[in-house]
Amino acid sequence: MSAAPPFKSGFVAVIGRPNAGKSTLVNALVGSKVAIVTPVAQTTRNRILGIVNRPHAQIVFMDTPGIHRPLHHLNEQMMLCVRESLQDRDLVLFIVDAAASFGQGDQFAISLLSEYHPRALLLLNKIDRIRKTSLLPLMDRYSKLYSFEALIPISALSGEGLETVLDCVTKVLPEGPRYFPADLYTDQTERFLAGELIREKVIQATREELPYATAVMVEEFNERPGLTRIRARIVVEKESQKPILVGAGGMRIKQIGTEARCELEKIFPPKVFLQLRVEVEPNWRNDHALLAQLGYGSETMRPAR
Ligand SMILES: Nc1nc2c(ncn2[C@@H]2O[C@H](COP(=O)(O)OP(=O)(O)OP(=O)(O)O)[C@@H](O)[C@H]2O)c(=O)[nH]1
Ligand SMILES: [Mg+2]
Incomplete structure (x- = not known):
């Protein structure tokens, strides 16, 4: 008889620019609406936990506000949430909108990631909106900018690629305890x-x-x-x-x-x-x-x- 696989757990920060699809992704992974979603950038304003329980793992996703340059105290607080999540994480999911062209804001987001140099997966989101051939140059660009563990094309909206994300995350997470009761899926009141x-x-x-x-x-x-x-x-x-x-x-x-x-x-x-x-x-x-x-x-x- 083979021994049961070790129980794995950890905190996974979902970060990226405003509107990249972070909250859509966390909702889809959790299977319940834990974070609101709108077409307007800067919708999420604080850190929201979305907890996924698998047979031998508990993954605690941290949805975060989009990375931007803050102009008000509210926005400073939002960016503080992003930094805290980058600090507290076992792994980062760095999510980009593959349908948008690369710009200064993306460069800024990558430099913030590099400041904390966590283990990270790159998720190229919204592939339902693009031709697959346009992914290659984008993957090439990002792999030169940061040493990602894996590059995964996904559609948070249609669900494409999300099983791969969960498998990849589970593989990378350390052995650890169940941090939250199995029936809890968010920390929000x-x-x-x-x-x-x-x-x-x-x-x-x-x-x-x-x-x-x-x-x-x-x-x-x-x-x-x-x-x-x-x-x-x-x-x-x-x-x-x-x-x-x-x-x-x-x-x-x-x-x-x-x-x-x-x-x-x-x-x-x-x-x-x-x-x-x-x-x-x-x-x-x-x-x-x-x-x-x-x-x-x-x-x-x-x-x-
Ligand atoms: N076509 C398509 N649209 C998507 C996908 N994922 C998210 N969206 C849309 O993108 C918009 C922004 O999604 P959110 O999940 O709110 O993005 P966010 O990264 O959480 O945004 P902030 O909280 O503002 O930082 C919404 O209109 C979503 O419906 C996707 O895979 N495909
Ligand atoms: Mg959001």
């Missing part, structure tokens, strides 16, 4: 997740008009059998942004509320009562206390080994 889902609907409804200027604060979260009551405040920066969110005759905020409620009811069934309010907080992206209240602080999530 229900309250925070509710706020994020509302924020996703806000971004999807306002896109170009208000891409970065909104935040959502859940003021009441009350889960009872049969009904979850959620009261949330949508924060904008300027008085002039309020009508954009509210819309003519309140139509847009109503639509955001309806879409958010449908999404929330999937997680908190059967019924959600959702109340939204729009408020102006000038310069909230530089307000340290408010950012901490919003949950956009840096924190070390890694449990003691």
